[in-house]
Structure formats: structure tokens, C-alpha cells
Amino acid sequence: MTDLSDRGNLLTEALNPASENLDQLSTLELVDVINAEDAKVAVVVAQQREAIARAIDLAAASLRKGGRLVYVGAGTSGRLGVLDAAECPPTFQTDPQQVQGAIAGGFEALVRSAEGKEDEWAAGVAEMVERQISAVDVVMGIAAGGTTPYVRGALAEARDRGAATLFFACVPENQVPMECDVNLRVSVGPEVLAGSTRMKAGTATKLVLNAISTGVMVQLGKVYGNLMVDVAVTNAKLRDRAIRILTTLTDCDRPEAEALLESAELQVKPALLMYWSGCEYAIAQSALARADGNLRVARNQLR
Template identity: 50%
Template sequence: MKIENLVTEQQNPATMKIDQLKTKELVQLINQEDQKVAQAVAMQLDIIAQAVDLISQRFKAGGRLIYCGAGTSGRLGVLDAAELVPTFGLAPQQAVGLIAGGKAAMFQAVEGAEDDQQLAIKDLQKINFSGQDTLIAIASSGRTPYVIGAVDYCHQVGGKSAAVVCVPNSKLAETADLTIAPIVGPEVITGSTRMKAGTAQKMVLNMLSTGVMIKVGKVYQNLMVDVLPTNEKLEKRAIRIIQATTEKDSSTAKQLLIAAHRQVPIAIVMGKTGLDYKTAKSYLRKNDNQVALVIRNWQSKDGSSR
């Protein structure tokens, strides 16, 4: 499909006179259009759930989460990958964001990069993309050559892919293993897919990555228990999490964090069960790193021994 025929490239009849509106009216109009985004994403929940299950299974088996896109789509992927590391305690190589044109493209457009399929292959080869890994291919138009090249290479080496697009019947949908396609309609400003399309992509990526992190044991209750306490703010957050889950005071929670080698899930298990570091770590490993499962099994065992 030619780019001029894509729904994301059409003029929005509701905003044809936006340049003539008073400031309050124009921001109200943008807000009205934005409300369509959540509705469009809601229509994709079944396929998003399938993607979460696919990615989490592969991630547990040692596969990585690799994001790939150009322009706004690429920047959103890099952002999601970067934020997973401190939020959920990942090693940087476990979640990697690739953008057409490299790091420079995060701040300024790199002409022609998005049209180069071979560039995508080179970028994936640089990070040793393998059949264990899962590719999240992001392109609002569903036709970006850089992203299509990445998906093709992903499949050549035996990997799996999930595409995030904002148009129906896209080129990416023909090749990706799963395609998530929230159709948000024409943009407020014609063709400006950093707006509704970008917001939809961000919402989908939030669901995908957060869902995967929950499935692989990075969340206990609704707390990010694998947070890396790499600065004062995050250390205080880690201590608060230990307090909230173990009902210990701040001083005891800090001692648990230190005894657990600054690993919050292990500190929680130690605080809830009285186990030492090595035993708590072993219990977590045997229970798929799910804190809730460890606690439930421990309480069941403890209750049956009384």
C-alpha cells in the first residue's frame, strides 16, 4: 500500500480548522482525539496477551527482548528497553533497543536510515541476535523497510517477532508472528504519527514489557521488587518495598537488603520466612523466581508442620 493511502496519512475532518481555534479549544480538540487511543488499544488486548505469553516464555528460557524501529517508533522502543533495566533489575543486554541510524537518531533524524533493510540486519548481527531472542518490530505505517528487514532476519535465524503498527493489513502483518494493530485513525496534524499513533505504541509497549516482567517474577503484589538500588532514591524505594511486604521497620528492612546482597526479592523472602541468604535464593530459583509462589509454598509447608 502506498504511504499516501495509509489511514495515518489521511486528513482528519475533525481538525481541519484547528489553526483557527482559540488555545483552549485546540487543546480540547487534541484531548478528544487522544481519547480514541485507549479505545483502539482495547481492541487489541487478546493479541497483546498472546504476545506477553510468547515473549515471557522465551525470556524465561534465556532469550532477550529486542526492540526495533525508526523515528518516533524507534525512540519509543529504545525508551522502553532502557527503562526496563533499573525498574526490573535486568542486565542491559537482556533488553536492547535498536533505532535506524543508531544513537544519533535518538536526537536528530538520520536521512535514509529507515529505508535500509541491510542496516537492520547489520544492527541485529552486532548484538548477536539469535533464535532464542524475540523481536518487537515497531512501525506506525507497518511498512518501514528497516523494520521489515529486521523481521526477515529474525525469522532467518529462528527468532520470533511481534509487530506494533497503527494501520490495518500492513506489510509487517504479513511477516511478523504476531501483529498488534491499534487503529487510531488520522492524526490531529496530518501524518504526525508522533501523536496518536505514538501514544498507542507507547501504551502497547507498556503492556507488553510490564506483562512480561510480571510473568517472569519481577513483580510481587504490585511492587517492582527487582528494582536495582543504584542511587539514593532507588535504595529508599527498595527499603520501602521490603517494609511493605514484610511488615518490618525501616532499620530492619535496610539490614535485610544488605544481607540479601541488595537483591530485594531475596530480602523479602528472608524477611517473610526467616531463611538465610543462600537458602532464600535457592527457594526463589526453584519457584521460577516468583516471590508470591515462594511465600505461598512456605506458608503451606509451615502450616502443615504445626
């Protein structure tokens, strides 16, 4: 069995020869080294395209059945999971319960380091118990080095409860094994600053989470073309975006689009159906309900 307490041999802890004289470089040279290492990240993320696609399919199937996608992490990994979850309601008008982020140490760990909390396997178990994780949910553990007890405890408990599990790490599976439904192993290599996984590993985490949450929402009909037609109109910027979506997908000028948006109670999808089919708001909403919120399906039904 792999000794997960020995982190010295992890790829994420290795020394990077490209930055071995980091403290002797000029500022411009330092920036160039960091940038050159960052450029490698998207390449290795692309190598996990099939695993990312499987993760999207699992999570989308879960949400269709009323389940949840729950990210679990510590430190940078946890913060990035919470960030991705927090972005879903304004971008896709999801219920905040649908995509959740759990971080070792709780809310305070978002703004103040609570690194000791990540060592608590039992805390990860308790997190799953408290959230009442069940077979309808998907839980994604995020741990750059793969060894975080809090994350591994949470995934073990989630599996015991019948949930589908995903595991993201920046170390090879043979170095740090993890039993789960989808293993996402993005080997970004040693960090410019040895062991500082907020750097390349953090960037890789953000790229993968972006792909997963966006892919899931596309599958759930939250996107039309490449437009966020379920945008929550909660401030001036998002109102402007909603109006621009309407002017893009209709022949309305801006004042007409504003009036259309108002008549649809600030909801872009029904506004578009009202324009395309000439129906009333209630009929548009009913069509969307029959189509499980998929605008393209609802449009075809109203033709």
C-alpha cells in the first residue's frame, strides 16, 4: 500500500530545474519562467479530455435526477471549488443547492488559511453526513497532491453512501491511488516555487472545474448556442448582458429588447419564446417547464 504520509516523493513536491535559480533572476526573467511553466498547463489538461467528459456526463445525469454536484477540497483546492459553485447561480440561474463547495475549516478558511483542518479524515466524513449525501449525488474531491485526508475521507464516505465520485489530483494514479468513478489526473509537473500548488496545479484545477460546470449546464439546457440564456438579472451588468442576448437572437433594437425583458419578468428564455412564437409569458413558461428548461426544445414545440 502507498504510504500517503510520505509526501516528499510526490510530483507536486519535486524541484523544478527550470526555476532552480529563481531568487537570482531579474524580474523580467522571473516572469518569463513562470509564464513558460504556465503555458504547459492547458496541454496536460487536454490529455484528460475523456475523463473530463465522463465527469460532465455523470454530474449532468445527477442534476437531472434532482441530485447535487459537491466539490470537496482544502486550501487552494477548496477555495477554487467553492468559487466555481458560487458562480453557477448568477451565470446559469441554478438553485444554490445544486452545485456546492465544501472546504476544510469551513467559511473562515475561504479568507484565512486553516491548513491544519485538511489533516482531519473524520471532518471530511462529517461533511458528507451533514450534507446528507446520497446515491443521487456526485461528489468531486480536489487535492493537488492527492493525499489530503479531509478530501479522501469525504470521498470514502460519499462512496459508502452510493454517490458517484470524481477525484482530481496533479499526481499520477500509481503514485497516489484513489478508488472513485472518474480519476482526473493532470500532471502539471513540479511548481516554479517547489510545493506551491496554488500555481500550476491551481490553474489546472480552475480549467477543469470551468469545463465541468459549464459542460454540465450546457447539457441541462442552460445555454443556447454559446449564450447564457439563463443569466440571473440581478445587477446592471447582468441586465445589460440579458438585453444584448435578446438583441443578438432577435431583430429587436435595445429599447425593444428592454421592454421584452420586462414583459418576461427579467427572464431571457421566456422573453425569447414570446418573441419567436408571439405567445404570452405564461405559455412560454409552460413550454419551458415541459421541455425541462431547454430553450431549443421549447422553441421547437411552439412552432
